[in-house]
Amino acid sequence: MADEQKPEGSPTPPSAGGEASQPPQKPAAPAAKPAAPKPAAAKPAAPAAGGHAAPPKPPATMAATPWTSDLAQELKERFAGRVLETSTYLGQNFIVAKPDSVIPVLEYLKLEADFDYLVDVTAVDWPKRAERFDLVYILYSFARNERLRVKTYIPEGYKPETAVTVHLAANWLEREVFDMFGIQFAGHPDMRRILLPEEWQGYPLRKDYSIIQQDQAWVRENLEIESGQ
Amino acid sequence: MKKLLNKIFLTDLFQGLWVTFRNQHPKYIYTEQYPAERPKVAERYRGAPRLNINPDNGETLCIACNLCALACPENLIVVTSERNEATRRKELTEFTYDTSRCMFCGLCEDACPVDALELTQDFELATYTREGQIWDRQMLEEGPKPTPYKC
Amino acid sequence: MPDATFLDSTELVLNMGPQHPSTHGVLRVILKLDGEKILGTECVIGYLHRGVEKIAENRTFAQFNPYVDRMDYVAAISNGLGYCLAVEKMLNIEAPPRAQAIRVILTELNRIASHLLWLGTHALDIGAITPVFYCLREREEALKIFEKYCGARLTTHAFRIGGLLYETYDGFEKDILAFCDWFLPKVDEYEELLTNNRIWVGRLKNVGILTADECKEYGVTGPVLRAAGVQWDLRKAQPYSGYEKYEFDIPTRQNGDTYDRYLVRMQEMRQSVRIMRQAVAAIPEGPIMGKVGKVIKPAVGEAYVSIEAPKGELGYYIVSDGATQPYRVRVRPPSFVNLQALDRMVRGALVADVVAVIGTLDIVLGEVDR
Numbered sequence: 209m210a211d212e213q214k215p216e217g218s219p220t221p222p223s224a225g226g227e228a229s230q231p232p233q234k235p236a237a238p239a240a241k242p243a244a245p246k247p248a249a250a251k252p253a254a255p256a257a258g259g260h261a262a263p264p265k266p267p268a269t270m271a272a273t274p275w276t277s278d279l280a281q282e283l284k285e286r287f288a289g290r291v292l293e294t295s296t297y298l299g300q301n302f303i304v305a306k307p308d309s310v311i312p313v314l315e316y317l318k319l320e321a322d323f324d325y326l327v328d329v330t331a332v333d334w335p336k337r338a339e340r341f342d343l344v345y346i347l348y349s350f351a352r353n354e355r356l357r358v359k360t361y362i363p364e365g366y367k368p369e370t371a372v373t374v375h376l377a378a379n380w381l382e383r384e385v386f387d388m389f390g391i392q393f394a395g396h397p398d399m400r401r402i403l404l405p406e407e408w409q410g411y412p413l414r415k416d417y418s419i420i421q422q423d424q425a426w427v428r429e430n431l432e433i434e435s436g437q
Numbered sequence: 438m439k440k441l442l443n444k445i446f447l448t449d450l451f452q453g454l455w456v457t458f459r460n461q462h463p464k465y466i467y468t469e470q471y472p473a474e475r476p477k478v479a480e481r482y483r484g485a486p487r488l489n490i491n492p493d494n495g496e497t498l499c500i501a502c503n504l505c506a507l508a509c510p511e512n513l514i515v516v517t518s519e520r521n522e523a524t525r526r527k528e529l530t531e532f533t534y535d536t537s538r539c540m541f542c543g544l545c546e547d548a549c550p551v552d553a554l555e556l557t558q559d560f561e562l563a564t565y566t567r568e569g570q571i572w573d574r575q576m577l578e579e580g581p582k583p584t585p586y587k588c
Numbered sequence: 589m590p591d592a593t594f595l596d597s598t599e600l601v602l603n604m605g606p607q608h609p610s611t612h613g614v615l616r617v618i619l620k621l622d623g624e625k626i627l628g629t630e631c632v633i634g635y636l637h638r639g640v641e642k643i644a645e646n647r648t649f650a651q652f653n654p655y656v657d658r659m660d661y662v663a664a665i666s667n668g669l670g671y672c673l674a675v676e677k678m679l680n681i682e683a684p685p686r687a688q689a690i691r692v693i694l695t696e697l698n699r700i701a702s703h704l705l706w707l708g709t710h711a712l713d714i715g716a717i718t719p720v721f722y723c724l725r726e727r728e729e730a731l732k733i734f735e736k737y738c739g740a741r742l743t744t745h746a747f748r749i750g751g752l753l754y755e756t757y758d759g760f761e762k763d764i765l766a767f768c769d770w771f772l773p774k775v776d777e778y779e780e781l782l783t784n785n786r787i788w789v790g791r792l793k794n795v796g797i798l799t800a801d802e803c804k805e806y807g808v809t810g811p812v813l814r815a816a817g818v819q820w821d822l823r824k825a826q827p828y829s830g831y832e833k834y835e836f837d838i839p840t841r842q843n844g845d846t847y848d849r850y851l852v853r854m855q856e857m858r859q860s861v862r863i864m865r866q867a868v869a870a871i872p873e874g875p876i877m878g879k880v881g882k883v884i885k886p887a888v889g890e891a892y893v894s895i896e897a898p899k900g901e902l903g904y905y906i907v908s909d910g911a912t913q914p915y916r917v918r919v920r921p922p923s924f925v926n927l928q929a930l931d932r933m934v935r936g937a938l939v940a941d942v943v944a945v946i947g948t949l950d951i952v953l954g955e956v957d958r
Contacts, residue, residue: 297890297891325807327920350818353826388641419642419646509651
């Protein structure tokens with residue numbers, strides 16, 4: 209949105225109004241365009257920088273409280289120094305593990321603690337942090353009727369080990385993480401893009417990825433017109 | 438024996454045909470004869486947008502507060518206004534609404550504090566051009582005028 | 589003699605989809621065949637990818653709400669419910685009881701509508717033409733109720749964060765009860781047409797078996813899991829939106845084949861009617877909107893909330909950095925995860941079984957691709 213390159217897209221509302229009020233048919237199309245820059249002006253920090261308005265102050269942290277239970281205790285003992293944090297937030301438990309010990313933790317949780325259902329694998333991009341990505345595994349135990357999130361923080365370029373060896377469900381989920389974030393999983397049987405075409409450039413869910421740029425390039429190449437976005 | 442008679446007199450066939458015949462009753466007809474008969478949509482139907490006019494004085498109800506434009510997920514509403522020096526109030530000059538991008542979620546009508554913008558029961562929004570999908574203030578106030586179907 | 593002169597029976601690669609009518613949308617399956625036998629499959633998905641998760645990052649919490657309807661567009665109300673519950677969890681609020689009851693009614697009605705579409709198209713794939721007309725006729729009545737309630741039939745945007753926007757219309761309860769009374773005999777009618785039908789049974793029995801352990805391994809949920817004998821339903825396991833107040837059973841079967849999944853879903857429709865009747869009888873009075881500010885701004889944090897959608901576990905993992913826009917919204921789509929088990933289910937089966945198995949997985953490509 210803020211990547212608008214056209215001169216008439218200058219974000220001040222009066223000029224947009226001038227555009228829109230011209231009666232002939234042709235400006236009818238541009239009339240819709242100023243719609244995009246306007247809200248961008250209203251929310252100043254919006255897409256250009258990172259696709260998301262970062263809070264101006266140093267980010268407040270999640271008000272998580274320590275999670276105490278037998279399982280948390282056991283995890284801490286067994287993986288001393290490798291499970292960094294056992295916390296709970298809004299009644300949802302999560303643990304933070306070191307990147308290289310995620311798979312042993314998942315394995316332990318599956319075999320010893322009945323967390324036999326891998327619900328989801330996903331990632332979150334924090335471009336300003338040294339370890340850029342959160343890698344999140346959401347687990348569920350049918351026997352305990354409990355959910356648990358296993359998180360790990362990984363820097364860019366780090367290749368976490370695949371979880372397919374523990375849970376088969378991780379196959380497509382990890383492929384999607386690769387597709388969207390560019391995190392390569394070591395040992396994954398089929399590390400290809402899944403939702404986007406093979407020739408796609410970039411990783412869309414990274415914060416520095418601008419949707420508008422890609423869209424404009426695509427429209428220019430395939431439709432040979434200027435994108436209306 | 439009974440089986441044989443059933444076979445000779447085609448009982449199964451007639452049973453089946455009876456089911457078919459029963460369903461011929463007009464009560465069971467669900468097909469809408471669309472262009473000939475316009476379907477009745479629900480009262481709360483979210484269709485074509487309309488900018489309401491005050492029936493007493495013919496002026497627009499819109500106060501150009503821009504809340505609908507901010508609420509719209511698709512950023513398809515542009516409201517422009519002018520400050521009237523005499524009354525010292527903002528007055529609406531132009532209002533464009535791009536129905537081609539609209540998903541009729543109704544967030545703009547929720548946001549409107551004066552019930553000026555409303556999604557109406559009109560649903561015939563097809564046009565021949567992309568430009569025709571972008572409605573200006575006049576179009577929004579008058580509503581779409583689909584050509585009536587003649588058989 | 590050199591090997592090359594032997595008649596070489598190499599595998600045949602057959603491309604099914606993306607415009608094949610029985611792949612339910614734009615799913616493309618590449619089949620590796622030995623004659624009629626399937627040696628392996630590969631799903632090519634993403635034709636309907638719209639980048640919903642990226643869109644979410646550029647919208648406010650309230651603005652993203654209509655987009656979730658467009659993932660599983662057959663069960664838009666379930667999607668909306670999941671999203672609203674997730675954001676409500678982030679805000680640490682709960683919808684008022686009246687809103688919860690109405691949400692339950694509409695969600696169950698939507699489950700019926702979704703299952704009806706599944707049944708109709710599944711039967712059509714197998715070769716039974718009649719059920720699809722019956723099912724769409726009944727679904728029409730459900731969609732009419734949605735239209736009357738919120739003004740849209742498919743992509744409803746019925747719920748808002750914190751409760752509901754629309755109060756029930758006059759005669760809502762009556763409409764629901766009338767639908768329930770009218771609908772139950774129709775389920776019997778479908779069963780009459782299909783359950784003991786020889787072709788139906790022959791095509792479905794022992795096709796696409798997925799055992800309980802395999803289901804867990806692949807993360808498969810919903811009716812597929814229940815047909816394998818696992819009595820697990822999030823509405824019971826971790827009740828949300830007041831489901832603990834209603835009495836209903838979790839239908840299960842033991843074989844985990846396509847036929848059992850059919851029976852489970854038929855039972856589920858009946859159970860949905862049961863829930864709706866109870867909920868309509870006890871809609872509490874009161875407000876329908878909780879205490880939510882004009883600007884929705886959850887505290888920094890994250891939450892994962894999931895519901896039992898008609899297709900399985902639908903989860904939303906939301907990360908907030910304290911702004912008005914979500915920092916990250918991850919949707920855990922049941923169709924996507926369930927589809928992954930397709931390969932296991934059809935390996936060694938025949939080509940015609942692929943159609944049956946895709947039908948029984950009840951995928952919606954809008955949700956698979958997002």
